[in-house]
Each structure stands twice: as C-alpha cells, then as structure tokens.
Amino acid sequence: MNKINKIKTLAGVEMPQLIYGTAWKKERTTDLVVQAVVQGFNGIDTACQPRHYREDLVGEAVAQLNQRHGVKREDLYIQTKFTAVDGQDPDSIPYDPTAPLKEQVKQSFAQTQKNLGTDYVDSLVLHSPLNTLEALMEVWTAMEEIYEAGGAGQIGISNCYYQNVMELLWTNAKVKPAVLQNRFSPETGYDRDLRTWCNENGVKTQTFWTLTANPHILNHSTMKDISAKHGKTAPQIFFRYLTQRGISPLTGTCDKTHMSEDLQIFSFDIDEDDIEAINGLLYS
Numbered sequence: 246m247n248k249i250n251k252i253k254t255l256a257g258v259e260m261p262q263l264i265y266g267t268a269w270k271k272e273r274t275t276d277l278v279v280q281a282v283v284q285g286f287n288g289i290d291t292a293c294q295p296r297h298y299r300e301d302l303v304g305e306a307v308a309q310l311n312q313r314h315g316v317k318r319e320d321l322y323i324q325t326k327f328t329a330v331d332g333q334d335p336d337s338i339p340y341d342p343t344a345p346l347k348e349q350v351k352q353s354f355a356q357t358q359k360n361l362g363t364d365y366v367d368s369l370v371l372h373s374p375l376n377t378l379e380a381l382m383e384v385w386t387a388m389e390e391i392y393e394a395g396g397a398g399q400i401g402i403s404n405c406y407y408q409n410v411m412e413l414l415w416t417n418a419k420v421k422p423a424v425l426q427n428r429f430s431p432e433t434g435y436d437r438d439l440r441t442w443c444n445e446n447g448v449k450t451q452t453f454w455t456l457t458a459n460p461h462i463l464n465h466s467t468m469k470d471i472s473a474k475h476g477k478t479a480p481q482i483f484f485r486y487l488t489q490r491g492i493s494p495l496t497g498t499c500d501k502t503h504m505s506e507d508l509q510i511f512s513f514d515i516d517e518d519d520i521e522a523i524n525g526l527l528y529s
Contacts (some may be wrong), residue, residue, distance in 0.1 A: 249511055260493060327384065401426065423449065431458065
C-alpha cells in the first residue's frame with residue numbers, strides 16, 4: 246500500500262499531505278470514501294453542509310471501514326467544516342439559523358458528531374469568513390471552545406483569499422488557525438503572497454479545485470515533458486510539485502485508477518529544475 250506523507254501542524258496534528266474530498270458525491274459518498282480508504286487514503290474532508298456534502302454518509306463509510314476492514318477511527322484524519330447560513334441551502338440548514346452565531350456553531354458541531362459517529366474531528370474548518378470582524382470572531386471563539394474541549398484537534402479556515410482578513414483573524418484569535426484551505430486557481434494568483442505569509446507563520450495550506458482549475462497547466466508542453474521524464478501523469482506531477490512545496494492538495498476523484506495514481510505521488514520526487522519550470526508556468 247502506498248504511504249501518504251504527513252506534516253505536523255501548529256496544533257501538533259499529523260495531517261496527511263493528500264486528502265480525499267467528498268464534496269458533490271451525494272449518494273455515492275459512502276462507497277467512494279470506503280474505496281478511497283481501502284486503496285490507501287487516510288484523510289477525509291467533508292462539511293456539515295447538506296447542500297454540497299453528505300457528512301452523514303461519510304459517517305456510514307467510517308463505520309463500514311471499521312466493521313468490515315478493521316480501520317479504526319484513530320487511523321483516519323477527519324476534517325469537517327462549519328458553514329454559515331449564507332453558504333447553506335435554506336431548506337436544509339443543519340442548525341437553527343435564528344440562533345446566535347455561537348449557538349449555531351455548537352448546534353452544527355453536535356450534528357457533525359451525530360453524522361460522523363465520533364466525539365471528535367481532527368480538524369474543524371470555518372467554511373468561509375463572515376462579513377464582519379465581529380461576526381468572524383464570534384464564530385471563531387465558538388470553534389476555539391470546541392477545540393479546547395477536545396472536540397477538534399485543530400481549527401482552520403477555508404475560502405479566505407485576502408491576506409488582511411487572515412492577518413486580522415490571526416491577531417484576534419486565541420487559538421491560531423492551523424490550516425488554510427483555498428482553491429488553487431489562476432483567478433487568485435494562486436494565493437502566492439498569502440501562502441508566503443502562511444509559511445512564515447506556520448499555517449499549513451490545503452488546495453482544492455487543483456486539477457479542475459488548471460487544465461492549461463496540465464496540458465502545457467513543459468508539464469508533458471516533465472511527465473515523460475518521470476514516467477508519470479501530469480496530475481501526478483502537479484500533485485507532487487505541491488506536496489514538495491509543503492502544500493496538501495485535496496483530490497475528489499471518483500475513478501479507482503486515478504485514486505491509485507494519486508496515491509503513488511510519494512514514491513518519487515521531482516528535482517529543483519522541474520519545480521522552477523512549474524513555478525514559471527504558474528507565476529509568469
């Protein structure tokens with residue numbers, strides 16, 4: 246079985262450098278998560294947001310993995326999210342949307358515990374910043390309380406593309422964000438400056454839409470040359486490039502072959518010339 250590299254976060258959590266994402270899997274969620282973990286994935290990303298995730302079916306997968314395959318809860322890195330009202334489907338909000346923000350977080354996390362069948366998650370992420378600093382910190386304080394009570398191994402934030410917002414959160418937070426999860430997209434300049442700030446402050450970064458947003462990179466002649474040099478696919482090269490830079494990509498593939506190929510990325514390294522060539526594609 247291929248071994249996934251791990252990196253230690255500010256909170257002391259050992260986070261896999263390749264995580265299986267469960268967004269938009271709908272009724273296939275249980276089968277796909279089981280398949281992914283049996284093949285070698287040990288990190289799962291979900292959210293308490295019925296609009297795009299079936300967190301309850303991730304819970305079913307975790308139960309099946311334990312009962313049928315001997316995979317213990319502690320063998321898995323499970324990451325979920327609190328999603329504010331603006332990011333929820335009005336017909337399926339998993340908490341009382343009229344309650345104070347702090348109570349919304351508590352209710353959402355209680356639903357997460359029920360969905361996943363576990364008392365704790367390894368990572369609890371705020372799905373996106375709120376509209377005001379006051380609201381952001383009210384939610385963050387509630388997440389800090391979950392962390393301090395042992396409900397989450399670490400806390401972090403997603404869809405945060407403005408460095409000043411990240412810096413405000415960092416300055417005002419008692420428990421610093423351990424992880425930032427953003428799409429890896431040319432539209433945001435790949436968060437180059439923000440990622441530099443994160444590296445300087447010890448915040449680990451995750452990416453999603455890593456392949457979907459970058460067909461121009463994957464199909465570029467330079468990437469094809471590097472792929473041929475290593476005998477690997479362009480997605481494998483791109484994922485390996487990111488992990489060698491300390492970034493943890495999510496992959497949401499539904500294809501068993503692609504799962505296997507993704508898991509093979511830690512069996513080789515690309516050299517500095519390759520890294521610089523890909524840097525040139527991204528940041529030219």
